[in-house]
Amino acid sequence: MHPSRRITIVDVARHAGVSTTAVSKVMRNAYGASPEMQTKVRAAIEELGYRPSAAARGLRGQTYTIGVMLPEMRNPFFADILDGVTEHLGGTDYQVLMAACCNDEKGEVRITEAMMDRSMDGIILIAPISSRRHLQKVARAVPTVVVGRHGHSPDYDTVTDDDFAGAGLVVDHLVGLGHRRIAHIEHAEKDPVRLKEMPNALRADGYRYAMQSHGLGDYIDIASTTYTQQGGYLGAQQLLARAQRPTAIFAGADIVAMGVLDALTEAGLSAPEDISVAGYDDTMFAAFGPISLTTVDQAGHQMGVNAVRLLLDRIGSRGRPTAQIKLSPTLITRRTTAPIR
Amino acid sequence: MHPSRRITIVDVARHAGVSTTAVSKVMRNAYGASPEMQTKVRAAIEELGYRPSAAARGLRGQTYTIGVMLPEMRNPFFADILDGVTEHLGGTDYQVLMAACCNDEKGEVRITEAMMDRSMDGIILIAPISSRRHLQKVARAVPTVVVGRHGHSPDYDTVTDDDFAGAGLVVDHLVGLGHRRIAHIEHAEKDPVRLKEMPNALRADGYRYAMQSHGLGDYIDIASTTYTQQGGYLGAQQLLARAQRPTAIFAGADIVAMGVLDALTEAGLSAPEDISVAGYDDTMFAAFGPISLTTVDQAGHQMGVNAVRLLLDRIGSRGRPTAQIKLSPTLITRRTTAPIR
DNA sequence: TGTGACGTGAGTAACGTTTTCCACTATGTT
DNA sequence: AACATAGTGGAAAACGTTACTCACGTCACA
Numbered sequence: 192m193h194p195s196r197r198i199t200i201v202d203v204a205r206h207a208g209v210s211t212t213a214v215s216k217v218m219r220n221a222y223g224a225s226p227e228m229q230t231k232v233r234a235a236i237e238e239l240g241y242r243p244s245a246a247a248r249g250l251r252g253q254t255y256t257i258g259v260m261l262p263e264m265r266n267p268f269f270a271d272i273l274d275g276v277t278e279h280l281g282g283t284d285y286q287v288l289m290a291a292c293c294n295d296e297k298g299e300v301r302i303t304e305a306m307m308d309r310s311m312d313g314i315i316l317i318a319p320i321s322s323r324r325h326l327q328k329v330a331r332a333v334p335t336v337v338v339g340r341h342g343h344s345p346d347y348d349t350v351t352d353d354d355f356a357g358a359g360l361v362v363d364h365l366v367g368l369g370h371r372r373i374a375h376i377e378h379a380e381k382d383p384v385r386l387k388e389m390p391n392a393l394r395a396d397g398y399r400y401a402m403q404s405h406g407l408g409d410y411i412d413i414a415s416t417t418y419t420q421q422g423g424y425l426g427a428q429q430l431l432a433r434a435q436r437p438t439a440i441f442a443g444a445d446i447v448a449m450g451v452l453d454a455l456t457e458a459g460l461s462a463p464e465d466i467s468v469a470g471y472d473d474t475m476f477a478a479f480g481p482i483s484l485t486t487v488d489q490a491g492h493q494m495g496v497n498a499v500r501l502l503l504d505r506i507g508s509r510g511r512p513t514a515q516i517k518l519s520p521t522l523i524t525r526r527t528t529a530p531i532r
Numbered sequence: 533m534h535p536s537r538r539i540t541i542v543d544v545a546r547h548a549g550v551s552t553t554a555v556s557k558v559m560r561n562a563y564g565a566s567p568e569m570q571t572k573v574r575a576a577i578e579e580l581g582y583r584p585s586a587a588a589r590g591l592r593g594q595t596y597t598i599g600v601m602l603p604e605m606r607n608p609f610f611a612d613i614l615d616g617v618t619e620h621l622g623g624t625d626y627q628v629l630m631a632a633c634c635n636d637e638k639g640e641v642r643i644t645e646a647m648m649d650r651s652m653d654g655i656i657l658i659a660p661i662s663s664r665r666h667l668q669k670v671a672r673a674v675p676t677v678v679v680g681r682h683g684h685s686p687d688y689d690t691v692t693d694d695d696f697a698g699a700g701l702v703v704d705h706l707v708g709l710g711h712r713r714i715a716h717i718e719h720a721e722k723d724p725v726r727l728k729e730m731p732n733a734l735r736a737d738g739y740r741y742a743m744q745s746h747g748l749g750d751y752i753d754i755a756s757t758t759y760t761q762q763g764g765y766l767g768a769q770q771l772l773a774r775a776q777r778p779t780a781i782f783a784g785a786d787i788v789a790m791g792v793l794d795a796l797t798e799a800g801l802s803a804p805e806d807i808s809v810a811g812y813d814d815t816m817f818a819a820f821g822p823i824s825l826t827t828v829d830q831a832g833h834q835m836g837v838n839a840v841r842l843l844l845d846r847i848g849s850r851g852r853p854t855a856q857i858k859l860s861p862t863l864i865t866r867r868t869t870a871p872i873r
Numbered sequence: 874t875g876t877g878a879c880g881t882g883a884g885t886a887a888c889g890t891t892t893t894c895c896a897c898t899a900t901g902t903t
Numbered sequence: 904a905a906c907a908t909a910g911t912g913g914a915a916a917a918c919g920t921t922a923c924t925c926a927c928g929t930c931a932c933a
Contacts, residue, residue, distance in 0.1 A: 197673075199889055210913045215891060225911060245650040246595065247889035249587030250918040256650065258629075264611035265816060273605055273632070286646040288599075288629040291614070305627040309586040309597065309650075332538075420816065453821035475606060475761065480794035482822070540919055551883045556921060566881060588919035591888040879930085885923085892917080902907080 198241045207235035218243060219252075249310040255284050257502065258306035259315045260299065261291045266418075266446050268472040268491050269317060272338060275495020276315065283503075285312070296321055303329045313502045316340075323384055334505040336498045342388040343515060348501040350516045352489035354390040357520035358397030358441070359404075360487055361469045364522055365439045366405050369531040370467060372412070373402065374437035376426035376447055379415040391418055394443050394471065418443055423450020431458055438466060438531050445470035445477045448484055452527075463529035473523050483526040490518055539582045548576035559584055560593075590651040596625050598843065599647035600656045601640065602632045607759075607787050609813040609832050610658060613679060616836020617656065624844075626653070635758075637662055644670045654843045657681075664725055675846040677839045683729040684856060689842040691857045693830035695731040698861035699738025699782070700745075701828055702810045705863055706780045707746050710872040711808060713753070714743065715778035717767035717788055720756040732759060735784050735812065759784060764791020772799055779807060779872050786811035786818045789825055793868075804870035814864050824867035831859050 200218075204211040209232060216224045217232040224232070235241075245254045259276060261269045277287055290305070292298035299321045306314050311333060318339035319326060329335055330346035338350045358375075365373050375398045378391035386392045395413060402411050414429045416422035423442055427450065430437055442448035448470030455462060462468040470477055473488035497516050505511065541559075545552040550573060557565045558573040565573070576582075586595045600617060602610045618628055631646070633639035640662045647655050652674060659680035660667060670676055671687035679691045699716075706714050716739045719732035727733045736754060743752050755770045757763035764783055768791065771778055783789035789811030796803060803809040811818055814829035838857050846852065 197889095201889080211890080212892090212913055212915095213911090216912090219891085221891095223911065228912080242645060242649050244591075244889055245646075246587050246590030247918090248891075250585075250591065250889080250920090251891040252918095253891095254587065254650070264605075264614055265608055267606055270605040277632075277634075286631070286643075288631055288646075290627070290629055291618075293618075302627075304583060305586075305629075308583050309595070420820075449820060456821040479761075479790060480797040538919095541921095542919080552920080553883060553885095553922090554881095557882095560921085562921095564881065569881080585919055588888090589921075591890090591919080592921040593888095594921095874933105876933090877931095879928100881928085882926090884925085887922080888920085890918085893915090895914085896912090898909105898911080900907105900909080903905085 197244070198239045200241070200243065203232065203235045203239055203241045206239055207232050253312050254310050255286060256309070256311045257285050257287050257313045257315065257499075258309075258311040259287055259289045260302050260306070260317060260319065261289060262294045262318050262320075264291045266444070266472075267474040267476060268445065268489075271474070271491025272317060272495040272498070275492040275497075276499050277495075278492075279496045279499040294320070300325060307332050313506050315498050315502060318390065320385065320389070334502060334509060336502045336505070338494055338498050339390055340388050341390070341393060342384075343513070345513060348505060348514045348516075350494050350497045350501065350518070352390065352494070352518050352520050354393035354489075354520075355397035355400070357471060357487045357489060358394040359401040360520060360522040361441045361471070361485075362398060362401035362405065364485070364524065365441065365467060365469065365528060366407070368439075368467065368528060370439040371407055372410050372435065372437045373407070373439045373441060374412040374414065374430045375441045375443065376414045376416060376423060376430070376451065377443050378418040378422065391443055398441060412437060416447075418447055420446050420450040420453070423447035424454045425450070427451040427454035431455075431460075436466070439469070439528065440466060441469050441471075443471055445472040445474045445484060445486055448486070448527075449476060449482075452482065452484075462527040467528040467531075469528055477523070477525065485525045485528040486523050487520045488523050489520045493518055538585070539580045541582070541584065544573070544576050544580055544582045547580055548573050594653050595651050596627060597650070597652045598626050598628050598654045598656065598840075599650075599652040600628055600630045601643050601647070601658060601660065602630060603635045603659050603661075605632045607785070607813075608815040608817060609786065609830075612815070612832025613658060613836040613839070616833040616838075617840050618836075619833075620837045620840040635661070641666060648673050654847050656839050656843060659731065661726065661730070675843060675850060677843045677846070679835055679839050680731055681729050682731070682734060683725075684854070686854060689846060689855045689857075691835050691838045691842065691859070693731065693835070693859050693861050695734035695830075695861075696738035696741070698812060698828045698830060699735040700742040701861060701863040702782045702812070702826075703739060703742035703746065705826070705865065706782065706808060706810065706869065707748070709780075709808065709869060711780040712748055713751050713776065713778045714748070714780045714782060715753040715755065715771050716782045716784065717755045717757060717764060717771070717792065718784050719759040719763065732784050739782060753778060757788075759788055761787050761791040761794070764788035765795045766791070768792040768795035772796075772801075777807070780810070780869070781807060782810050784812055786813045786815045786825060786827055789827070789868075790817060790823075793823070793825075803868040808869040808872075810869055818864070818866065826866045826869040827864050828861045829864050830861045834859055 200211045203214045290302045292302045313334040316337045335347040377395040380392050414426035416426040470484050470486040473486045477484035477486040541552045541555050544555045631643045633643045654675040657678045676688040718736040721733045755767035757767040811825050811827040814827045818825035818827040
């Protein structure tokens with residue numbers, strides 16, 4: 192015998208004195224195996240340390256693999272979502288595998304195709320920026336749940352936060368503190384579809400709408416950059432250079448707020464003394480004592496849990512109509528926002 | 533024809549009027565396909581949008597998949613390593629898939645086995661805590677590179693930072709600033725093997741050695757917790773409760789230093805005015821302006837690049853003797869450390 | 874004019890599962 | 904006694920690739 196050939200279902204079957212069909216049934220808890228058969232087979236599996244080959248399985252049935260695509264690794268909000276995913280998947284036979292795609296459309300396509308090639312049983316896409324066409328294509332091939340992107344599709348379920356309302360919470364809070372000159376830093380977006388579907392666009396809309404509702408339409412001031420620390424830094428620099436400086440900055444994401452704080456520090460200013468700053472996501476950054484950022488909790492953990500729930504459901508019955516789950520955000524008030532002086 | 537059966541190699545072969553063998557050869561750039569054959573086949577592939585099934589491939593040959601195991605998602609240092617990995621793998625046909633295992637041995641075993649089950653072509657383990665026995669078992673089944681864990685094995689290559697020296701850099705720096713009462717927060721470790729192999733243990737050793745070299749053996753003071761923000765918080769609380777408070781705290785990782793700063797803030801203290809604080813890893817946290825943490829750069833990006841290099845090499849020739857790459861750390865001086873007053 | 878050697882292509886047997894049958898027995902039911 | 908029914912278990916055909924082997928020319932060289 193070879194140094195250590197992998198144990199296959201055939202070895203188990205022979206060892207237990209049954210057919211491979213029987214072993215397969217036991218492995219999958221499928222119908223048609225008597226209790227005695229089950230124990231006999233399980234014993235053999237245990238004894239030989241058998242583990243089924245996902246490759247072979249994938250050729251006929253399931254691979255017991257769920258793929259999760261992340262836009263990037265450094266935004267801790269995604270870790271929150273992932274916690275929810277893995278927690279809810281912990282008890283099952285499914286294994287989660289992730290891939291990060293560097294926030295770029297080519298990368299997204301590459302990753303989703305890689306996941307389809309690997310015949311994953313289900314895919315969770317987090318804040319994908321790909322064209323709708325591509326998303327549909329993926330979803331038609333593999334059960335898919337899209338997290339953090341609005342829009343209704345007959346092919347995939349969605350889990351989102353009510354970003355429009357969340358932005359309103361922040362503006363309300365700042366207005367309540369007496370601010371009027373409230374600026375916003377957004378992730379630039381031009382594509383008409385994404386303008387309707389991406390959280391960043393909806394937050395910007397929510398900001399505009401809330402400002403207008405408060406009669407502050409004239410003070411609307413948006414810096415267009417990206418949802419990264421670098422983007423926050425650059426956006427803040429733009430805003431600080433205005434003839435009339437804002438008294439509060441609503442950054443579209445915590446990571447953006449980090450960049451804002453960075454720029455403030457560099458300019459010799461600080462929050463909330465000189466300028467109030469708020470973020471979005473309630474990541475560990477925000478909770479960090481020395482920062483203590485006012486932000487919006489969009490319950491990443493819950494989003495993850497819901498995504499898995501929908502996904503498993505869809506894997507079970509691919510035909511069912513799609514669902515859209517929208518979670519309500521809550522404002523977390525901390526120390527970077529204060530009454531205007 | 534079915535709604536949309538997946539295109540297979542047979543379809544391509546028929547469409548191009550050649551054998552499946554030929555198509556397979558072209559896909560793999562294998563020997564034995566004339567230029568005309570290549571163009572003919574490539575055209576058919578293009579036209580039909582063929583993508584090979586990884587499951588079927590895995591049954592015979594390679595899956596073109598590299599697995600990366602991370603201890604957790606929230607420590608941005610791992611993102612640095614991953615950048616190096618994906619960057620160096622970008623040009624190849626390989627796809628990276630990650631899994632995070634919550635810093636627990638059971639989870640590690642589950643993930644490594646999942647990766648073996650899925651017949652990945654290679655595995656990169658980042659700071660694994662599993663028993664040596666398990667690592668060997670994995671490495672004997674699949675080409676493996678271990679990152680961030682010292683120790684020599686005949687079965688896997690390693691890429692590490694010179695943690696012992698890195699700790700020395702920090703102590704030297706603090707001593708140079710006049711500090712004598714320098715405390716350390718370590719990740720608790722009891723297992724004798726891991727005490728020799730894990731970076732956290734080596735950093736603690738390096739700390740002790742450097743203190744003694746400076747004649748400060750009597751001031752050695754270690755709080756044993758974990759390499760998490762929570763661990764840093766608890767460790768700092770312990771240290772602040774000492775009859776004689778340290779004047780400087782060397783946290784074993786940036787994320788730990790975050791917890792320390794958190795605890796200081798809570799206690800109404802700040803760095804470096806009251807206590808100097810240093811970390812390790814030079815993550816984005818540390819570079820963040822308002823924090824500006826003195827730390828040690830262990831070149832995560834380079835570690836990732838080297839890991840991939842070794843891995844691809846080993847996939848190419850599984851027999852070659854194993855290599856151990858050790859990178860030299862450098863001190864990054866920022867604003868959380870200052871001369872003692 | 875053999876005779877290797879090489880280049881080119883195809884046929885076919887794996888690879889390790891799952892799935893779709895089918896056969897057989899025991900147990901009720903008319 | 905004949906007949907449906909449910910419960911068990913197995914045989915064999917997929918699934919989509921790659922690796923191995925062989926056949927057929929062509930060419931160079933003795």
